[in-house]
Amino acid sequence: MTTTQTTTLSATRIGHAxxxxxxxxxxxxxxxxxxxxxxxxxxxxxxxxxxxLGRIDALVISHEHYDHCDLDALVSGGFDLTTPVIGPGTVADIARAKGFSDVRVVEAWESATVGDLTVTATPGKHGVHEVTFVLQSGGRTVFFGGDSLRVPELDQIPDRFGKIDLAILPTNGLCIRPMNYEQVVMDAEQAAALTAVLKPAMAVPHHYAFHSGQLADRMLTLGDQDPRHYADEVARLAPEVEVRLVLPGTRVVVP
Incomplete structure (x- = not known):
């Protein structure tokens, strides 16, 4: 893998995470x-x-929840099932069952490579087993937070990986009402605190527009759907970090 920083890095939010x-x-x-x-x-x-979507060279999946692991849609949509899939063992089992032929298992601090890309699973915590990821190629580094809670182990990332070009973090602080409002996703303030530790050149929030429907929003889930709360917290805690609030389909190029 090259160590220069000349590789173009961009991210396009398709939707959700x-x-x-x-x-x-x-x-x-x-x-x-x-x-x-x-x-x-x-x-x-x-x-x-x-x-x-066009050609996809690698598929990276943090956990098996439907809204992050919609493999049925990929299969029915004609997705290339030889595309390498990288994720924890729980995801790997599902991917193999759906017909994916190149499945790489990574758990926290383990890595897999596809061409010049190195994918390292980093710790995560959610309602089911989850990992987050550091993606590296061409001297560029991205942290992808899936929909994890903030866990203390993530503070090790700068020491382990150096400069972070882009951090993509969930921000809705999703809580489950029937479980005594148990929180299962980091909220805006927690995500901003992690951003202050990671010190990326750019940060993009995601996982905030999701909802459970008019009835279930009142009975099942509670979440913050306004990403501006994250931007405000980053401005307070890490004002040197550029935050981009990105509509689906907008391609953002990272300096």
Whole structure:
């Protein structure tokens, strides 16, 4: 893997936590979600269909929840099932069952490579087993936070990986009402505190527009759908970090 910083780095938010991250011409798709089910509403337009994604060189998945691991949509949409899939063992089992032929298992602090891309799983915590990721290629580094809570181990990332070019973090602080409002996703302030530790050149929030439907929002889940709360907290805690609030389909180039 090269160590120069000349590789172009960009990210296009497809929707929710589904991001198209491009290291030069190497294209990585994260946490795919393209369909809708009862109590799972994207809350915003999905910027692409499976058929219009174009070539994907690697698929990186943080955990098995439907809104992050919509493999049925990929299969029915004609996605190339030889594309390398990288994720924890729980995801790997599902991917193999759906017909994916190149599945790489990574747990916290383990790495896999696809071409010049190195994917390192980093710790995460959610309602099910989850990892977060550091993606590196061409001298560029991206932290992808899936929809994890903030865990103390993530503070090790700068020491382990050096400069972070882009941090993509969940911000809605999702809570489960029937579970005594147990929090399962980091909120805006927690995400901003992690951003202050990571010190990326740019930060992009995601995982905030999702909702559970008019009835279930009142009975099942509670979350913050306004990413400006994250931007405000970063301005307070890490004013040197550029925050971009990105509509689905907007390609952001990282300096």
């Amino acid at each position: 589904c991001q198209l991250i491009e290291f030069g011409d190497f294209r990585v798709l994260t946490d795919p979600w393209f369909t809708q089910k009862a109590t799972y509403y994207p809350g915003e337009p999905v910027a692409a269909s499976v058929a219009t």
